[in-house]
Amino acid sequence: DTEVTQTPKHLVMGMTNKKSLKCEQHMGHRAMYWYKQKAKKPPELMFVYSYEKLSINESVPSRFSPECPNSSLLNLHLHALQPEDSALYLCASSLGLSEKLFFGSGTQLSVL
Amino acid sequence: AQSVTQPDIHITVSEGASLELRCNYSYGATPYLFWYVQSPGQGLQLLLKYFSGDTLVQGIKGFEAEFKRSQSSFNLRKPSVHWSDAAEYFCAVANMFSGGYNKLIFGAGTRLAVHP
Numbered sequence: 001d002t003e004v005t006q007t008p009k010h011l012v013m014g015m016t017n018k019k020s021l022k023c024e025q026h027m028g029h030r031a032m033y034w035y036k037q038k039a040k041k042p043p044e045l046m047f048v049y050s051y052e053k054l055s056i057n058e059s060v061p062s063r064f065s066p067e068c069p070n071s072s073l074l075n076l077h078l079h080a081l082q083p084e085d086s087a088l089y090l091c092a093s094s095l096g097l098s099e100k101l102f103f104g105s106g107t108q109l110s111v112l
Numbered sequence: 113a114q115s116v117t118q119p120d121i122h123i124t125v126s127e128g129a130s131l132e133l134r135c136n137y138s139y140g141a142t143p144y145l146f147w148y149v150q151s152p153g154q155g156l157q158l159l160l161k162y163f164s165g166d167t168l169v170q171g172i173k174g175f176e177a178e179f180k181r182s183q184s185s186f187n188l189r190k191p192s193v194h195w196s197d198a199a200e201y202f203c204a205v206a207n208m209f210s211g212g213y214n215k216l217i218f219g220a221g222t223r224l225a226v227h228p
Contacts, residue, residue: 041221043218044218045215090155100146103155105155
C-alpha cells in the first residue's frame, strides 16, 4: 500500500458547524503533514506531526485543530470556519522528517 | 529566506513537442529541490528530486531536470509531451535544516496545456 487516503473528498459546511477531515496511510511513515491550497495557489504548510507529536504549527488559527491518534492516522478538526477557509486540504506523509512526501488527493472544503 | 520562482504562469505546447518549465530558487545552502505535478482537484505527485550528485536528474513519466548552481535554476524538461501531461507543475525547495522537518516551499506553479 503506497497511498495516502483522505476522506471525505468533498465537504460543505456552515460557519457554525464542526467537522473533521481524516487522513490515513499504511506505509509505516512516521511524519504526517497538513497543507492548505487555495484555488490557483501553491500548497502552504499548516502542521507537521513526527512520531505522533505535533512538531510544527505554522501559526494556524485555533479553529483548525489537528490530532494524530496513532502513527497511521491524522485528523483535522474544524470549528467555526470562515468562508475564506474554503480550500483544498492536502495530507501528506513521509518516512522521516527529511524524506520525500507522499500526498493524498485532498479534501475540497467549501465554507458557506 | 528561501523562495522559489516559476516565471511562467501558463504554457501551451503541441502534443509531441518538447517542453521546458523554468524554476529558480533562492536558498543559502545546498538546496533540496523537487518537481511535483498536480491534476485538477488532486493531490501532488512527485516527478523527481535533487539532493546531491549528478546534476541531471531523471524522473517518472519521461521527465528530467537539470540543477544549475551558477544560475540557481532547476528546470524541468520533457522531449515529447503527451496530452496526459496537461496539469499544474510545482517546483519546490525543502527547508531541511529548520528544526529538521521537511517544509516544502512551493513556487506559484505553471499550468501546462497541451494542444492535440
